[in-house]
Every structure is written in structure tokens, then in C-alpha cells.
Amino acid sequence: MEKTPNSNRVTISIFGNRNAGKSSLLNAIANQEVSIVSDVKGTTTDPVKKAMELIPAGPVLFIDTAGIDDEGNLGNLRIKKSFQILRRTDIALYIIDGLDEDDKNLENIETESKYYDIPLLKVVNKTDLLDEESIVKLKDKYPDAIFISTKNENDIELLKAKLIALIQSIDEDKPIVGDMLKPDSNVILVIPIDKLAPKGRIILPQVQTLRDLLDHGIKSFVVRNTELENALKDIKKVDLVITDSQVFKEVDEIVPKNIPLTSFSILFARQKGELNEFVKGVRAIEKLNQNSRVLIAENCTHNTNHEDIGRKKIPDLIRQKTFSDIQFDFKSGYDFEENLSDYDLIIHCGGCMVNRREILSRIRLAKQANVPITNYGITMAYLTGILDRSIELFKERV
Template identity: 45%
Template sequence: MNSVPITLQVQKALRLHIGIFGCRNAGKSSLINRLTNQELSIVSDVPGTTTDPVEKACELHPIGPVVLIDTAGIDDTGALGAERVRKSLGVLSWMDLALLVIDAATGITAADQKLLKDIRELGTPAVVVFNQADRVPEGTAERMASDFSAAEKIPAVACSAKLGTGIEAVRAAIVKAVEAGWEPDQLLVSGLIPEGRTAILVVPIDFGAPKGRLIPPQVQSIRELLDQKSRCLVVLETQVADAISELKVPPAIVITDSQAVKRVAAQVPPEIPLTTFSILMARSKSDLAELARGAAVLPELKPGDPVLICETCSHNPQGEDIGRVKIPNWLAKNAGGPMKITVAVSKDFPTDLRPYRVVIQCGGCMVTRRHMLARLRECRKQGIPMTNYGIAISHLQGVLERTLSPFPEALEAWRESKAARSDAA
């Protein structure tokens, strides 16, 4: 977890992400501009105008704040074109909703069919838009849309992004698809402590802490605890023992920054549940049990083993950066020598994971749950274990059983996976 302060960017992670896909010149960028009533995207009759995924945070009436992602045409050709297509398809894997824009005058292409297949496989809610209705005889695009939706069971509408006709139907279809299929991020602390009890949150104010601010999981935890009428006591790592002893009723849980977990664990009596913000993030953004299962490979790592460390947002690495310095150092200490570390910083997940023994993923506070689940799915597909920063740090500090204990399913997954690996060895 890096110390990126809570900003509009963070709220962006909690917004609905809508990807606009389709062939070159289908009118994807024109549709974005119509939907938002702004000139957000460059429109031109030169095929391939949009070359990279471009995110625009905006208000989409009546849904509210969303992020629209304009993408490059899925029918692009040549080596560069193929790379653009790969990027567009990569974006699809973590979208909350996909809009497939089809030029009604051209009809459905092989590239559209391939995208529809991917949409089905991923289970992404989708709306198909037959655009450029003004370029075909009246009623044709509408008929194409209703035939398509009857045959494919995917909502479809017709419009002309150029003239602005049918845009309300596109909007209504988006709203309907969102209502039916959006999977929002899970809450961080929900279900962890009963109403009215106290949670102690441990927030080290060290070199890595942002000036004058708290980081997103800390802010979110405070807000959720207050929402559920629980109390929270926010303390420094040096104040944990005193805070516990001053409470009349012991805290229902202690939640600490991962990097202080060993020092905090030493101050918290074993009967008081303890976990970390990063583990809560793993639960909220991904599948905690599967990430715990993935961690079972960590005790087997040997010096020189290839390890992929993934971060989903760029930030200015600081001296003691967690992904570049601390985790590699702890891994080296545990294994008796340094690993071969690769750090990938991008929303775009590396395609070939097979060279690595394990993927250690950041908390993903800047991206959606769907995004993190897409990464986990890709690791599963390629047979590479994935874990996350919080789980890895707890393991490397020797306290993972303790920090997973509030989550019995994840604890069981970690134990089972470790046992299965040692049986197989």
C-alpha cells in the first residue's frame, strides 16, 4: 500500500466504469461526447483516431459520477494495431459495463463478434449500440437493434451520435443494465464488529505517511465504523498497548497498517482480533481466500526465484518504497538471498505471467473490485499463484495466522494450501 492521499482520484475507483468499444470509426468517441454533452474525446473521420484507452471521470445523468473509457478500435491492423486491440480488450476485463458501438451501415463485424464472445465469457453487463442510424434507411438501425437483442439476449439500441437522435434510449439502456448487473466494491469493515463496539485503528505517522492526510483505507474504515454506529480510536503504533489498557471494554478488533503489524501484534493480547488495512482491502477488492491460498508459495521461495510485484497506479516511489524495497528485502531475508523481482506499474496487467513463481499485487485502492478480480482470474487461468501486499507482509513478519484469524475461510484456505503444497513436495 502506498501513501496516496484520498483525492478525487480515489473516488474514481468507486465510480462505475463504463468502457466504450467497437471498430474504428464506429463512432465511439462521438457517442461519449453526446452522452456527456461535452467535447471530451477527439472525433475524426480518420480511422484509428483514438489510439490508447482514455479515461474520463464525468457525470452521466441520471446515474451520477462514472468513469467513461474511450478505447482504440478492435479491428485495428498491423503490429501497432494488434497492440492497441490487446489494450482495448485488456480494458474490457475490468469494466462494470461495456458499450459495444456498431456502425449500422457496416453491420456486425468479425471483431464485434469476438468482443461479444469475450463479454459473454467475462459476464460483463453490456449494451450494444447501433450507431450512425442516419446513414441507413429510416427504421433500419432500430430493426437491427431489436433483432440483435431478441437473438443474442443482450440489450441493444439505435442512435445517431452525429445528430443526437436516440441518445436518450442509449442512456436508458445503460441505466437498466447498471441496475441489473453492477457489482460494487465490498465494504471494508462491514460485519467485522458489532454495533456500538470499539475498533482501534493503528496509523503510523512516519516518512511514508502523506503530509496532513490519511490514506484511503484508513478514511474509509473510520467512515464505515461511524456509519454502523461503532466507535473507533485512531492511534500511533507506539500507543496501542496504552489505548487497550485504558478502555473499559477491550476493543472488538485492532486494525493496523501492514508495515507496523509485527510491532502492533506484540502489544495486542491474543484474544483480541487483529488484522491489517491491506487484508481488509484484499477482502473488499478481491477474493481474500484465494489470495491467502496464493500466499502458500511464499515459504517455498528460493533466492533468485522470479517474483512479479504489481501496482495498479503510478506514484513517486519513495526511499523505502513498499513494493520496490521493503517487500523484496523481506522476501530476501526469509529466503536467505534476493529474489529476481519485476515491478509492473500499470492498469494494464502483464500478459504472460508464466515466467513468475508468484504475483504479489498491491491493495488496488485506485481501481475497482472487478479490475482486481480480473487480475486474479488471469493468474488462475495461467496457473500462477497470486497474493497481495497485506497478506505477504503479514506472512513475512510471521503473523499471518493471527491477521487472517478474523476471516476463518481465508485462514482455512491458507492452511489447506500450505499443507497441500508440502504433501506434494
């Protein structure tokens, strides 16, 4: 549980005004001092994360955010960051200061939560400082809220129980590939070892796919692209080949047409996003010209070189296909939502470092800006002329 990637944890974010008790609540839930607590307003300036296990729900990620009533230029930036956190949240907690209510900010969070279809749990804090009459009035005003004092252990346990029930009511992520094959099937994973492969490791999407296959009782054979041809001769029955997108074309030429073929990135497009939307979005490449702008969006940040798929290979292939010197812009991390309407196409990474909620919110933002969106794997399959083959496996399951 401790080593579960944050992208695979249920994200529970804590919102509210300054000094409502957000940091105190996180500390009480974690039973340790995760966030700094102070009487001074605005102590929490950047999101504070705490990964933990919430038994029996499993691994979760709590995020303590800056107060959404912050002030000034810096305060506005902190508020913006808090709303960015909301976008990738599975469950939102809104902490209401029982001594100082502010329904305006609560309404803003409620509106955004409904837009992104995020469960919102209201928590009225500081009951230890309220008299009975005040508590009765607040319960009439917030009938669906939980009333707590962060100093009361029983209150914290009741809140945890409510969170566990909410987590268990949320649909689990789809399997990556295990639901599409019978147990005891044979799958070959093609993993090229190049300059971008971390020394001594394979990258997260490959690790997660391998684990998913193991969980579903599917036999896995891991090879480099240079050993693929021999592997196909050695293994009598191959039910699926999954390849890294960078060697898509090479692998397509090696794998017989009667064997299904797809990529890690396309698997994640289905698991974390909307595969149909990405497939529809990639067709926008046909309309690109020298006046077009394309956004390449990545969730993680890393060093790049001449083999980088997002910053080098995809732009080069698109320019070759369209015979146009198209402008490409690049954004990493959570810097995404601004000026989307300026683009003719968004090409997103596989999203292995973030949860499904974040990818779905980005798709929603792209739709709102009326900009087509796709991802790396779909794009590489399209540009190499093997899109139809690479999504054949999913036609009845997307």
C-alpha cells in the first residue's frame, strides 16, 4: 500500500476558507503533523499531500489546499491552484468554520464539484467552541453536513467512516487489459530499451500493465523489439501483443495480422480517458495546415532528448504528413487549462502519473473550448497507418 503510485490512489482534497481547520483536520486524520497549523490566516500556501491507507477502503491521497478566501495577487494564484486540485479530486471535503460561515465560497466549490461530477462532503468544524443553540441552527442550515471538532477523536473516526463509505461507492477504474482476455492467455509486451528508459527500471505504464496481467492470471512475455520475431516463433499461441508507441510501425510489420496488436498508451487511453473521444480527436490532423497550433500536454516533467516522443517524434511526423510547419506548444505538469481555444488540436500523454479524474477533466475542458483532443498512442498509430488495427481489440468494449 505504501508504494502505491498516487495516480492509483483515491484523491480526497480538503477545501475551505483560511483558518477553517483544514490543516488541523488532515493532521487529525493522519494522526501526525502533516500540515503546519497556525492562528495566522493563510499558513497553507501550497497544496500539502499525504498518502496513507484508509482501512478497509485502501490507499488514498489527501491534499490540503490553500484557503479559497485568500487575498491579493498571491492569494488569487493560491485560489487558482486550489481549484486546479479540485479538478483531479475523487472526493472533496469542504470545511465550514462553525464560528465564521461563508456560503459564497461554498457555493463556488459546489458549482465546480457538480460540473466535474465530484462528490462533495460538507464538514462543519469547531463544534467544541459552539453552544447548543448555534449547533442546532447550523444543522438546520447544513442538514447534510458532518459536525466535528478536530480535537475529538470520535468525530474523526466518524468522518473516516463516512469517507470509507463514499470511496466504496465510487466506481473502480477499469482494468488496463485484464478484462479483455481470458485467464491463461499469452501476451507479449514489447519494451524497447533506449536512451529514455530509466536505468535499471521500466517505465510506470509498462509496470502497471504487467501487474494487471498478473492480477488476471494472464501469462506475460517481456521482450525488446529486437527479440520480438524470435519470441513469436517460440510461443505457440499469442493472444495479444502490446508495444511501446515509439516502435509501433516496426512491431506492426513483425506481428502477423491475425494476432491483435495495441500499445501501452492506447490501453491507458481506454482506462483513464475516453478512447472514442481520442480516436475522434486524432482525425483533426487531417485538417492541420501552416496556420495551425497544436498543444502537446504532459502530466509529468522529465528531461528530453532527440528521441522524445512528445516533443520530437510526434511533431516531426505531423509536419511530414501535413507538409506544413505547424506551431507546437508544450505544457507539463498541471499547467493545462489556459487558452485552449487557441489550439486546433491537443495531443496528451498517456497519463500514467495522474488519476482518471484528471484526464476526464482535461477532456471536458477541451470539449468546452471546442478543441479536439487525442493522446500519444492514438496519434502514433494514426501517423504510422495502423490505427484501425490497434483499436480493433476495443471495438465492443469502449
